[in-house]
Amino acid sequence: MSNVISIENLGKKYLLSHRSERGSYVALRDVLADGARQLGRRLLGRSGAAGARQPQEEFWALQELNFEVQQGDRIGIIGRNGAGKSTLLKILSRITEPTTGSVRIRGRVASLLEVGTGFHPELTGRENIFLNGAIMGMSRVEIARKFDQIVDFAEIERFLDTPVKRYSSGMYVRLAFAVAAFLEPEVLIVDEVLAVGDAQFQKKCLGRMKEVGREGRTVLFVSHNMDFIKLLCSSGILLHGGRNLYSGEVDSAIAKYESLMTDSVYVGDRGSDVVYQNEAVNSDAFDIIQVKICDKKDQPISQVNTFDSFKFRVKFHSPDCYESKSAALFVSNLNRRPLLRLAMYPYSPFTMHCKKGTNEFICQLEKIPLPAGTYLLIFGICESQTGEWLFERDLCPFEIGTTDIYQSGVPPTDKLCVAVSDYFWTGV
């Protein structure tokens, strides 16, 4: 396995200028004086950063990045907004140069950083296919050869000779992706472009990208949608504040990402029964304090597996005495879609009497029907009568381990399905 991409000590610095503090408005007199001073400085010689009138701040979008990508890898790059993902892609696509460090890439790179790059609204779909293809590095002969495939993928055959400015946004996106989908680069870089388009189109795009991966090409994929990342990628790189926080197995990268998003500590294999602990409890309102897990005999456990029966012990803070509130614990997937809603109201007959200060309640689960994987725990408090939410917070990533519930040697994981149940097949 050869290294297709090697990154060593990569850094990218931008300079931010700040308007000097001079009151809330900028007078024309000041603008003219500044301008004259700048001009004078420039005419007399290089002024450089030292002579700059406005203070400039150094902003490191990427720092000390080191990693290697082998041929055929499918890597998901994840991170919060502003972590440096797009900057990294731009550097890998040779659009911008690194400030420190080096990047070595072997092979042709095609990047899809934005859909419809190079499209001109006045030209027809047909003309834009050629133009876009040429901009992305395909030769005219190549585009002509793949023309039918591209039109087929985009499903815009009827509108080929209409100017693109008349296309709906969906058609536009389909056409743009279709051209990029049939490039044949050694390295394909895709940045968050699947966020547009309907579900059917997204499925098609994912399918095409999987095919590209199967052909042995290297794919780097940036997304905020963890389902896509899980489906497509074999390894993940987590960027945070411009640094490489984690690189390795995609599931662990995603779990670490979730813990960043929820401001919690990545549990990993901590081996403790405390799933979530809040260090700074707000004593003026509702706030969560702690969540623990234990088995049905109240013995602390540190790991929950598929089909386990166990209890959640939830401690929260209430600002006053109430009779009419209800609490709920959600086990959601990483896109925040609740898979299990463990609510007091309206599903269970339990009425919660909360007192001022710390309260503790227990939720008992029978045979949790979720396959192995990483989930998100969410806790909320609402009004029993109206269902209006008074407090809601994403707590932490919650891992469920494998159990070979079907005794088949293939325990179910969340890559395969969302929920599991007892079942069997018979003949008629």
Added chain:
Amino acid sequence: MGAIHYWRELWRYRELFFFLAWRDILVRYKQTAIGVAWSVIRPLATMLVFSVVFGRLAKLPSNGVPYPVMVYAAMLPWQFFANALAESSNSLIDNANLLTKVYFPRLIVPASAVIVSLVDFLISCVILCGIMAWYRFVPDLKILLLPLFLLMAFFVSFGAGLWLSALNVKYRDFRYVVPFLVQFGLYISPVGFSSAIVPEQWRFWYFLNPMVGVIDGFRWAILGGAFSVNWPGFLLSSALVVLIFLGGVAYFRRMERSFADVV
């Protein structure tokens, strides 16, 4: 990036030169009524105005050649230069979305702007043939040397375009400099007059204008024996052409890596 690697990249992306030019030309005439006719009307109208103003009113000498032909022979390269300069100086900014999202050698952008002007030039050439036929003016064999002077015009336009487009990215002031340059250049280049009337003491400064060499060359090739070229002056202008071109390429290549960050 090493020099050889860079030129090899350019060769790999060679089709893009024409694709971008093709795009600009297509877009120009989309949703127009008379479309392509504008490429003919523009040079024709300018030639008419010049003939009237400089020929009839100012009565500048034309060495026995029909005045419109003399003017047109000079206007051909000048229009090419002026258009190429105007288009290429803004080309990087106009294509900012491409610069920040896709990789390709950035040299292609101003180059394709010059190619668009080249297409206009070729159409104007056809018109020149028409004008020469009208005046029953037959050029001599020197016209075969025209491609050489065209090459000179290309290099000076491209070189100046590279300078201006790169400067324009960082200092948007140059957007205002270009129309002024073109206007001013029109009066110090031998478009409305011929180089012979320039007084001796100003000859040196006059020939520092690279377009002087180009236009004189065009006139000499098209109009034949009636025009003699001041060869030392021509060489001086040619030297400027080479300087501007090489300097343009060097400056552009140096600034290229920061375009995406600054545009």
